[in-house]
Amino acid sequence: MHNAVPKPEALSLARAMKSMVFTVSAVCCMLVAGLCFFAHDAAAARGTEAANTAHASDTLTLEAAFVNFPPYSIVDDNGPVRGPMVDLVENLLKQTGIRYTLAGYPLNRIKANIASGKTSIFVGPRGISDVLYSPERILLNSINLYSLKGRALPKSIEELKGRSLIVLSGYSYDGMAARVTDPVNKIRVTDAYTHEAAFKMLLVGRAEFVLDYQRPAEFALNNIHGQDAVDYRELARAEFFLILNKRVPNAEQVMQRLAAAYRILKQSNSVLN
Numbered sequence: 001m002h003n004a005v006p007k008p009e010a011l012s013l014a015r016a017m018k019s020m021v022f023t024v025s026a027v028c029c030m031l032v033a034g035l036c037f038f039a040h041d042a043a044a045a046r047g048t049e050a051a052n053t054a055h056a057s058d059t060l061t062l063e064a065a066f067v068n069f070p071p072y073s074i075v076d077d078n079g080p081v082r083g084p085m086v087d088l089v090e091n092l093l094k095q096t097g098i099r100y101t102l103a104g105y106p107l108n109r110i111k112a113n114i115a116s117g118k119t120s121i122f123v124g125p126r127g128i129s130d131v132l133y134s135p136e137r138i139l140l141n142s143i144n145l146y147s148l149k150g151r152a153l154p155k156s157i158e159e160l161k162g163r164s165l166i167v168l169s170g171y172s173y174d175g176m177a178a179r180v181t182d183p184v185n186k187i188r189v190t191d192a193y194t195h196e197a198a199f200k201m202l203l204v205g206r207a208e209f210v211l212d213y214q215r216p217a218e219f220a221l222n223n224i225h226g227q228d229a230v231d232y233r234e235l236a237r238a239e240f241f242l243i244l245n246k247r248v249p250n251a252e253q254v255m256q257r258l259a260a261a262y263r264i265l266k267q268s269n270s271v272l273n
Contacts, residue, residue: 064101065110066089068104070220071219085123121245127174128243135259144217145211148231149230164190166207166210173236180211195220198220199226214232242258
């Protein structure tokens with residue numbers, strides 16, 4: 001029996017199909033290689049972007065500002081800002097590798113500096129706009145009403161209606177200042193610019209009461225030897241947080257790093273009491 005000889009048309013069709021299969025295979029290989037390269041390149045780009053995001057603020061120098069809030073932070077003419085609150089913030093910034101400067105200002109100026117972007121980091125209660133607050137409080141302090149001994153102490157701001165009160169200029173007292181200045185309460189308010197000045201005015205009869213935080217009040221009264229002349233009543237407790245200006249590049253990532261550093265310090269009990 002003789003083998004059949006393929007017709008020329010069949011040979012041509014077979015060669016064409018073989019060539020087509022080869023071409024399709026080559027194109028598929030090129031597409032797969034291209035997709036792999038694109039995926040690798042995209043992943044590398046995301047990694048670079050994440051690294052840049054995490055460390056963009058490291059190229060900046062952030063200002064950490066403090067008010068005179070003894071004994072936690074002392075701002076005076078006798079040297080640089082100092083105190084355990086200053087030490088805590090400085091430790092956090094060192095642990096995160098963020099460059100910084102330390103400064104001390106009156107509270108109203110700090111608020112203005114935060115609004116302008118000059119001040120990046122602060123410690124205080126809630127109530128400031130356009131900032132981030134640390135997840136955990138770093139300090140708890142009582143807000144007390146003080147008077148000379150022998151004078152009955154009201155139990156609330158509303159009971160001060162028609163009375164006279166000395167407050168620290170710029171202090172929100174964790175939102176309590178709005179009630180103090182509410183015209184409905186008719187409280188006669190006098191501003192003091194330091195804790196000591198507030199109590200000196202109280203001692204000479206400039207007003208009936210002083211509203212102040214407990215630890216700074218104790219510090220001031222001890223300095224002016226007035227601790228035996230006053231009584232006080234606790235009206236509230238205020239939580240203080242680490243505050244970060246939202247103008248800081250990648251502020252949320254920076255706050256995450258600061259919060260992580262705080263948790264580490266907290267484990268070693270290197271935080272404020």
